[in-house]
Amino acid sequence: MNRFMTLMMAIAAAVAIVSCAPREPEALLWLPGGDPDVEADIVIDPALDLHEDGFMIKDTPQGRQILAKTDVGAMYGKYALQRMERTGKASGVLDVREEPSYDRRILNHWDNLDNTVERGYAGWSIWHWGEPVPVRLIEEYSRLNASVGINGSVLNNVNASPEILRRDYLERVAQIADIMRPYGIHVYLSVNFSSPAALGGLPTSDPFDTEVQQWWKEKVSEIYGLIPDFGGFLVKANSEGLPGPQDFGRTHADGANMLADALAPYDGIVMWRAFVYSPKSSDRANQAVEEFEPLDGQFRDNVIIQIKNGPVDFQPREPFSPLFGRMSKTALMPELQITQEYLGFSNHLVYLVPLFKECLDSDTYCSGEGSTVAAITTGSVYPETYKTTAIAGVANIGRDANWCGHEFAQSSWYGFGRMAWDTGLSAEDIALEWLQQTFTSETEFTEPVLDMMMSSREAAVDYMMPLGFHHIFAWGHHYGPEPWCEIEGARPDWLPKYYHKADSLGVGFDRTRGGSCNVDQYHEPLASIYNSIATCPEDLLLWFHHVPWTHTMSSGRTLWDEICFRYDRGIKTARSYLSVWDEMKPYVDAERWEAVRAKLEIQESDARWWRDACVQYFGEFSGMPVPAYVEHPERPLDELKAIRLDMKHHN
Ligand code: GCW
Numbered sequence: 001m002n003r004f005m006t007l008m009m010a011i012a013a014a015v016a017i018v019s020c021a022p023r024e025p026e027a028l029l030w031l032p033g034g035d036p037d038v039e040a041d042i043v044i045d046p047a048l049d050l051h052e053d054g055f056m057i058k059d060t061p062q063g064r065q066i067l068a069k070t071d072v073g074a075m076y077g078k079y080a081l082q083r084m085e086r087t088g089k090a091s092g093v094l095d096v097r098e099e100p101s102y103d104r105r106i107l108n109h110w111d112n113l114d115n116t117v118e119r120g121y122a123g124w125s126i127w128h129w130g131e132p133v134p135v136r137l138i139e140e141y142s143r144l145n146a147s148v149g150i151n152g153s154v155l156n157n158v159n160a161s162p163e164i165l166r167r168d169y170l171e172r173v174a175q176i177a178d179i180m181r182p183y184g185i186h187v188y189l190s191v192n193f194s195s196p197a198a199l200g201g202l203p204t205s206d207p208f209d210t211e212v213q214q215w216w217k218e219k220v221s222e223i224y225g226l227i228p229d230f231g232g233f234l235v236k237a238n239s240e241g242l243p244g245p246q247d248f249g250r251t252h253a254d255g256a257n258m259l260a261d262a263l264a265p266y267d268g269i270v271m272w273r274a275f276v277y278s279p280k281s282s283d284r285a286n287q288a289v290e291e292f293e294p295l296d297g298q299f300r301d302n303v304i305i306q307i308k309n310g311p312v313d314f315q316p317r318e319p320f321s322p323l324f325g326r327m328s329k330t331a332l333m334p335e336l337q338i339t340q341e342y343l344g345f346s347n348h349l350v351y352l353v354p355l356f357k358e359c360l361d362s363d364t365y366c367s368g369e370g371s372t373v374a375a376i377t378t379g380s381v382y383p384e385t386y387k388t389t390a391i392a393g394v395a396n397i398g399r400d401a402n403w404c405g406h407e408f409a410q411s412s413w414y415g416f417g418r419m420a421w422d423t424g425l426s427a428e429d430i431a432l433e434w435l436q437q438t439f440t441s442e443t444e445f446t447e448p449v450l451d452m453m454m455s456s457r458e459a460a461v462d463y464m465m466p467l468g469f470h471h472i473f474a475w476g477h478h479y480g481p482e483p484w485c486e487i488e489g490a491r492p493d494w495l496p497k498y499y500h501k502a503d504s505l506g507v508g509f510d511r512t513r514g515g516s517c518n519v520d521q522y523h524e525p526l527a528s529i530y531n532s533i534a535t536c537p538e539d540l541l542l543w544f545h546h547v548p549w550t551h552t553m554s555s556g557r558t559l560w561d562e563i564c565f566r567y568d569r570g571i572k573t574a575r576s577y578l579s580v581w582d583e584m585k586p587y588v589d590a591e592r593w594e595a596v597r598a599k600l601e602i603q604e605s606d607a608r609w610w611r612d613a614c615v616q617y618f619g620e621f622s623g624m625p626v627p628a629y630v631e632h633p634e635r636p637l638d639e640l641k642a643i644r645l646d647m648k649h650h651n
Contacts, residue, residue, distance in 0.1 A: 029403065030414055030437040031147050036082040040064040042074045053151065053184070054099035057081055064094065072151075072184035079147040087436045098422070101378050104269075104390035105420035106152030106188065107145070108234065108335070109397070113164065118157050119339050121346035122398030122405035127155060133175050141397070142183035148417025152186050154392070158236040158273065160190040162198040165219055174226035186231035188271070193235060193255060194243035195219075206248035207258035216262040224266045232269035233259055234306070234392075239276045252276075252291065253298035260300035269388060271306045271333065272299075274323055275313075279491040283509075283516035284498075285311040288323045297329035301387045304331040309359035309373075311518075312499075314342050314394075315470040316461045317355075319530070319540055322521035324373045325364030331386045332377050334359060338412050339396035341478050343460050346396070346405025348603045349577065349596070350460045351453040353415035353427035360423055365523040374423040391420045407596050410438065411453065428454055445587040448580050455573055461539075463570025463607035467563060468508065468543035472496040472614070477645055480606065481613035484641060500542070502621040506549055506559070508542035519544060549622040560624045567611040568630035574600075574607040613640045 041063060048069045050056070055068040055077030066077035080098060084090040110118035111125035126141060128134045145153070155173060156164050163169060177187040192198065194205040196215040205212055223230050237244025237255055245255030256272040263270060274292050277284040292305060299305070305327065310318025314337040324332060336356050343350045360374035371381050379386030393416040396404045404410050415430045431453045435446050464481070465472060473496070474482035483496045492498045501509055511518035512531045519530040529535045530544045538554060541547055551559040577600050585593055612633040615626060626632050 029144060029410060030434055031144055036078040036147075038066075038078050038081040038085065040066045040078070040081060042078075043067045044071065044074055045069065050097075051099035051103075053103075053149070054097070055080065056098075057084075057094050057096040059093045059095070075146060075184060076149060079149075083147070083433065083437065087433045088441065100149060100421045101374070101423040102333075102389045102391045102420050104152050104186075104231070104333075104388060105150045105417060106154060106231075106271075106390060106392045107150055107338075107395040107397075107416075108154045108158065108190075108392050109395045110157040110159070110339075111155065112157050112159075113161055113169070117398055118159060119337075119341040119394070120396070120398050121339065122396060122400040122403060122409075124399045126397060126399055127176065129169075129172070133172070133179075135179055138176060138179045139183075142180045142185050144413075145185060145417065146183040148414055149421035150417040151184050152188055152231050152390075153180065154188040154190055154234045154271075156190050158190045158234060159240075159242065160192040160236070162192045162195040164189055165191065165195055165199055167222070170223060170226055177227045177230070181229065186229055187227060188231040188234055189223075190234045190236070191259075192243065193237045193245065194247075204248065205243065207245050207250050207255050208248070213258055213262070216259060220262040220266065220268065224268075230266070230268060232263050232271065232302075234271045234273070235259065236273045236275065239273065251295060251298070253295045256303045257298075257300045260302045264300070264302055268302065269390075270300075270303045271390065271392070272303055273335070274305050274307045274321075275335075277493060279493055281493075283511060283518055284493040285511065285518050286516060286521065288321065289326050289521045292323055292330075293326045295330070296327040299330045301331070304333045304388070304390055306333050306335045306390075306392060308335045308337075309356070312470060316343060316457075316465050317358075317468070317539060318470060319522075319543060320359050320362035320364070320373055322364075322518075324362075324376055325366035325371065325523055326521065328366070328382045329385055331379075331388070333390040333392060334373060334377055335392045335394065336416065337394045338416050339394050340409065340412075342473065343464075344603060344606060345479060346400075346409055347599055348456075348460060348606065349406065349408045349452070349600065350412075350456045351408065351415070351427070351431055352412040352457065353419055353430050354454065354457045356416065356419055357427050360419070363526075365526060378423065393420070402595070406599055407438075407592050408453070410434075440587050442587060445584055449584060452577050452580050456577075459570050459573035459607075461570070462566045463574060463610050466566035466570070467538060467559075468540045468545075469500060469614075470509075470543060471499040474643075474645065479645055480643065481610045481640075483614060483617050500618075501546060502618055504621055504623070506547045506551070507618060507621065508546045509544070510546040511544045515546070549624060557627075558624070560618075560622045561627045563618065564615055564626050564630050567607075567615055571604070571607040571611055571631065574604045578604060608634060609640070613637070616640075 043065050046069055050069050052070050053073050055066055055073045057077055058065050066074055068074040068077055113129050115125040115129055117125055126137055196202045196205045196212045200215045202211055236242050238246040256270050260270045274288045276291055277287045281287040307321050307323050311321045312318055362373050364371050367381050375381050379389045396409050411434045414434045418425055418430045432450055435449055472483040474480045475485050475487055483500055485496050500507055519527045533545050536544050547559050549560045553562045581597055581600055612635050616633050616637040
């Protein structure tokens with residue numbers, strides 16, 4: 001068997017959804033078993049001037065105290081103190097006060113009722129639909145979430161089956177909610193907009209139809225009868241073929257408000273996704289603003305618009321979604337993707353908090369300087385608009401013994417929670433505390449491995465899609481490169497050529513005022529900065545511009561040479577991880593060391609695969625040679641074009 005087939009088989013094995021060996025939870029994650037074992041008196045005082053999830057840790061003459069308004073707040077205080085103890089920050093006199101940045105810190109599980117997980121690379125669904133409820137597993141999951149402040153869980157896929165609202169499923173959801181409740185976690189469900197017709201047997205699901213409205217009211221009442229602290233609904237409507245209010249000539253606001261009215265008596269919320277696009281739109285990146293901005297002010301106050309971090313789709317690097325800066329009278333929440341759909345699945349070590357923070361820290365300028373995505377969505381830019389604040393992360397969790405398929409993928413779950421709790425934490429601080437709790441505090445280990453984690457997102461951008469390239473993934477599964485991909489009858493905005501637009505003159509998507517005008521969805525000064533090739537950040541160059549191959553970059557290299565240089569740099573960084581990890585053998589148990597080593601080999605090999613594919617394919621357009629100072633492609637393009645990975649996901 002040749003090297004390449006071995007690699008392909010390794011990939012297929014790694015991404016196949018398989019049932020896994022029983023886990024040993026205590027051994028495998030950042031948290032020791034059992035309740036947090038900290039020495040402090042707990043003082044619950046509902047009169048405290050504190051967020052209901054907040055806490056204080058104080059050293060008083062009577063000893064160490066954790067003060068909170070609620071039991072859940074006290075629990076967060078205990079976990080925080082335990083973390084401080086384990087990371088060497090609990091000595092001296094403590095005077096800590098913490099309140100969460102977001103009220104709702106939510107995981108979105110894209111889990112289907114047949115236990116498959118859309119874009120999941122860590123095994124079957126942990127909810128074990130149709131099997132006995134795995135009480136201990138769900139307790140362990142809840143404890144891990146609680147320890148980092150995650151307080152919400154959407155159990156099912158946004159591509160929602162109407163069946164989830166059947167009585168038997170709701171009873172099951174109630175059992176899960178009962179297990180999660182002591183950990184402060186609220187359960188939410190994704191709902192299918194045509195449930196009244198598909199499940200309820202009504203002739204329509206038109207939100208203006210009174211029978212439809214009544215159906216939802218009764219369904220919501222049934223849910224709250226079973227789950228009194230149910231959080232609400234997440235809805236993907238009129239997106240990628242799913243039904244929605246536009247099917248009946250109604251708007252997103254009409255649809256969201258109908259559900260919001262049904263949920264309002266119980267304080268439930270609607271998280272309505274802005275991930276919409278159609279092949280008719282001139283630029284997929286424009287569509288969310290085109291559809292949602294005109295509706296600003298029309299949504300009920302218990303509706304939050306859930307916006308992906310980038311305007312296209314969780315790419316290794318995108319600019320922030322301009323919609324964050326375009327709605328002042330509607331609450332907005334970010335949706336980040338923890339599962340690595342576009343970042344090498346659970347095979348690549350890519351620590352995602354730097355990517356998440358890049359989005360949250362982006363300044364939209366919608367209300368002057370400092371109107372960052374974090375400031376808007378935590379309610380500080382338009383406080384009167386936000387009844388509640390929220391952030392979502394698409395979970396990377398499955399039944400694998402290590403939960404996430406890659407030991408280091410846990411750090412992005414951990415990091416999402418920590419960052420949702422405190423957007424001011426640095427990606428580096430979060431990574432370090434995760435390493436200390438998960439592996440060891442020895443600096444011989446933490447320093448090099450921290451560097452590896454912190455460079456990993458940029459490395460992935462380099463070896464997959466540098467300089468603003470996006471969506472040049474293989475069809476369907478989004479694992480490897482396929483910039484040449486053509487599928488007869490496929491929607492154009494699912495195909496790489498739509499995004500890279502390579503020709504003999506240059507490459508990149510013209511989103512300037514001479515192109516799709518996407519730049520004008522951003523506020524000044526960004527619109528003009530992005531519009532000009534001279535001022536556009538190079539990391540986003542090919543996102544916003546169609547650039548001549550001979551264009552001179554800030555490095556002095558031509559665009560073509562810079563592309564080759566970046567792919568090469570990405571490979572070299574990925575390769576350096578192997579030697580870093582080899583040095584770490586004395587600090588890590590053999591099982592975890594081997595597992596990570598094997599994945600790092602795949603990562604390095606995949607990086608070369610990306611380079612071979614992209615440099616040779618784009619080289620056919622540029623007609624320019626690969627510069628002498630970089631490693632040259634190894635495998636012929638024809639061989640790469642013949643690769644077919646059998647992974648069953650829709651695009
Ligand atoms: O781009 C797509 C993903 C789909 C996902 C969709 C979405 C849940 O490839 O798998 O469906 O985004 O976010 O709705």
